[in-house]
Amino acid sequence: MNKFFEFNLNVELGEVFNECTAYQISIEYLNKALDISNNLPINKYRLVKAYELRGKSKMFLNNEHQKINEQCWDLYWKARKLNYLEAILDFSKAIEIDPKDSFLYFWRGFAYESLEEYPNAVKDLKIAKHLDPGFTLITSILDDIERKESQ
Numbered sequence: 001m002n003k004f005f006e007f008n009l010n011v012e013l014g015e016v017f018n019e020c021t022a023y024q025i026s027i028e029y030l031n032k033a034l035d036i037s038n039n040l041p042i043n044k045y046r047l048v049k050a051y052e053l054r055g056k057s058k059m060f061l062n063n064e065h066q067k068i069n070e071q072c073w074d075l076y077w078k079a080r081k082l083n084y085l086e087a088i089l090d091f092s093k094a095i096e097i098d099p100k101d102s103f104l105y106f107w108r109g110f111a112y113e114s115l116e117e118y119p120n121a122v123k124d125l126k127i128a129k130h131l132d133p134g135f136t137l138i139t140s141i142l143d144d145i146e147r148k149e150s151q
Contacts, residue, residue: 007036011050014057023057030054048094052104055090058083059111084111102131106138118145 010033017026033050061083091108098104109124122145129138 003036003040004042007033007040007042008046010036011046011053014050014053018053018057021060023061026057027054027061030057044097048098048101048104051090051094051097052107055087055094055107055111058087058090059107059114081115084115087111100131102128102135105131106135109138110141113141113145116148118149121145 010029014026014030014033017023017029030050030053034047034054037047037050088108088111091104091111094101095104095108105124105128109121109128112118112121112124122142125138125142125145128135129142
């Protein structure tokens with residue numbers, strides 16, 4: 001199969017499974033796509049899309065409201081934290097490729113906020129707001145972070 005076609009097919013399948021909330025399957029297809037991309041001159045916007053989708057899938061993986069007993073809670077939180085850290089790496093790679101995309105900064109800021117790394121979250125969210133002043137959701141999140149920090 002043509003490697004460019006295979007890359008695009010895996011990205012598209014990753015997006016479909018992401019939208020269906022089948023995040024683990026989405027990540028598997030996006031991993032394949034990004035592995036293929038290492039040896040190809042891929043369009044930068046397609047590459048950004050693959051990293052962004054994989055980052056979002058990692059953030060929402062295991063995000064269901066599951067009944068967790070106390071013994072498993074520590075392991076559950078460590079796995080969630082690892083997912084957010086991996087998502088931050090994916091968003092950072094995408095930002096290296098396209099530093100003008102406000103949504104990438106938003107998602108990375110959201111991941112930092114979820115980890116309670118508020119200074120990093122505020123920094124990224126302010127960059128996103130600067131790049132897209134009409135992105136009103138950012139103001140709400142920044143207000144929420146400010147409220148959390150003042151408690």
